[in-house]
Amino acid sequence: MVIMRKLLIAGIVVSAGTLCAMGITAAPALLHQSNSLSPEAAVGKEIFFDRTLSASGKMACSTCHDPRYAYGPPNGSAVQYGGPDLKSAGFRAVPSLRYILNYVPVWTHVLPTNPIELFTETDTVPAGGFTWDGRFNTLHAQAMLPFFSAQEMDNSSAEDLAKKLSHADYAGDFRAVFGQDIFDHPQKAVESATLALEQFELQDASFHPYTSKFDQWLDGKATLTPQELRGKQLFDDPNGGNCASCHLDEMGANGAHPIFTDFQFEALGVPRNNEIPWNAKPHYYDMGLCGPFRNDTASKDSTNCGLFRAPTVRNVASRQVFFHNGRFHTLREALLFYVERDTNPEKWYPAGRDGKAEKFNDLPPQDRVNVDTIDPPLDRNPGQPPAWNAQNIDDVIAFLKTLNDQDVVDKNGAATPSGYGSNASARQTLPSNH
Numbered sequence: 001m002v003i004m005r006k007l008l009i010a011g012i013v014v015s016a017g018t019l020c021a022m023g024i025t026a027a028p029a030l031l032h033q034s035n036s037l038s039p040e041a042a043v044g045k046e047i048f049f050d051r052t053l054s055a056s057g058k059m060a061c062s063t064c065h066d067p068r069y070a071y072g073p074p075n076g077s078a079v080q081y082g083g084p085d086l087k088s089a090g091f092r093a094v095p096s097l098r099y100i101l102n103y104v105p106v107w108t109h110v111l112p113t114n115p116i117e118l119f120t121e122t123d124t125v126p127a128g129g130f131t132w133d134g135r136f137n138t139l140h141a142q143a144m145l146p147f148f149s150a151q152e153m154d155n156s157s158a159e160d161l162a163k164k165l166s167h168a169d170y171a172g173d174f175r176a177v178f179g180q181d182i183f184d185h186p187q188k189a190v191e192s193a194t195l196a197l198e199q200f201e202l203q204d205a206s207f208h209p210y211t212s213k214f215d216q217w218l219d220g221k222a223t224l225t226p227q228e229l230r231g232k233q234l235f236d237d238p239n240g241g242n243c244a245s246c247h248l249d250e251m252g253a254n255g256a257h258p259i260f261t262d263f264q265f266e267a268l269g270v271p272r273n274n275e276i277p278w279n280a281k282p283h284y285y286d287m288g289l290c291g292p293f294r295n296d297t298a299s300k301d302s303t304n305c306g307l308f309r310a311p312t313v314r315n316v317a318s319r320q321v322f323f324h325n326g327r328f329h330t331l332r333e334a335l336l337f338y339v340e341r342d343t344n345p346e347k348w349y350p351a352g353r354d355g356k357a358e359k360f361n362d363l364p365p366q367d368r369v370n371v372d373t374i375d376p377p378l379d380r381n382p383g384q385p386p387a388w389n390a391q392n393i394d395d396v397i398a399f400l401k402t403l404n405d406q407d408v409v410d411k412n413g414a415a416t417p418s419g420y421g422s423n424a425s426a427r428q429t430l431p432s433n434h
Contacts, residue, residue, distance in 0.1 A: 043174050047196055048197060049062045059082050064094045069408060078275040099207070105263055126298065135296070144190070228401075235247075241376075246266060264310055268323070269371035315405060340386045345382065
């Protein structure tokens with residue numbers, strides 16, 4: 001069964017009360033300019049950048065979530081490598097931590113509760129939770145994972161990690177915040193470390209700077225070029241790119257700047273990525289909500305197989321790896337796949353036994369029915385023109401580049417230009433013809 005994401009948006013608004021409550025929009029940008037950290041958050045900052053907390057002595061949280069790259073990966077590797085020798089492959093592409101952490105709603109999937117609803121209500125789309133599969137409802141719970149993952153920092157036990165923390169340069173600050181005897185209680189010390197990380201990620205202004213050209217445009221302090229405006233039109237068009245149905249891009253009623261995700265889950269049928277070592281196993285599949293890492297009621301629902309949470313597209317133009325499995329390495333290629341997946345499947349998928357493109361080949365055959373083939377532009381057929389042509393792709397890329405923050409470096413190591421060349425005093429409006 002294909003889950004229709006667009007039908008849920010109104011339901012989320014009703015059930016949550018406001019879009020902001022579900023993390024659809026961020027708080028007004030001006031509220032985030034102070035960078036005064038609490039003592040807990042200051043300790044968390046030290047932990048975030050501390051490589052000595054790993055088995056290799058060379059991996060910190062910041063190794064994969066590099067602040068120079070919007071707290072995303074610093075390279076184009078489909079997955080990052082960790083473990084004691086930094087040779088253990090991860091399972092999924094590293095997402096950016098910027099903007100979303102303060103607003104991620106808890107995992108939600110409203111299901112019919114009686115026979116009448118079962119036949120009259122459209123199934124709602126799963127939403128919320130941290131990571132690609134939403135299996136953690138708090139940042140501190142999520143933060144526990146990389147500390148002990150064999151593919152990341154690879155600590156063997158709470159005692160192992162607590163000992164490293166006790167030898168850190170900031171151990172005195174850790175004791176001052178969490179108690180002088182904190183390291184006598186390893187499990188409590190580890191839990192305190194994750195709480196400190198959580199506070200750093202929530203409080204530090206570098207996780208939500210709102211310094212992009214797009215933010216300046218929203219505030220009437222910059223002008224988008226004609227090409228950038230065309231790109232936004234294409235991004236928003238529900239019958240074209242339809243990007244804004246998941247990556248919401250309008251200001252909130254309170255002047256809130258959008259964070260470009262609705263936190264909902266979607267199956268896009270991204271091609272299998274042979275760069276990921278785990279995919280050398282022919283029967284290994286990463287099915288998102290269905291596992292292999294999520295193991296709860298949601299993972300037992302076959303209609304969830306292949307669904308992954310929609311990421312923010314802020315700073316997406318600075319990335320070198322795209323989608324949950326890192327299948328694509330340029331923004332242009334990712335966008336081309338998005339609009340050509342169904343019109344030119346042979347371009348993106350290998351041929352099957354029948355000689356035809358084996359679409360959605362990164363899912364078991366029985367779960368491929370979950371892939372969205374209803375919402376534009378994913379509703380087209382071979383031989384039809386893609387929703388965007390080459391010029392349209394250029395325009396959309398130009399728009400997406402306006403979402404880069406000033407401090408983010410591109411793949412060539414250059415920071416986003418800080419000057420916008422504008423004397424605008426009021427926000428532009430989009431042309432009406434499209």
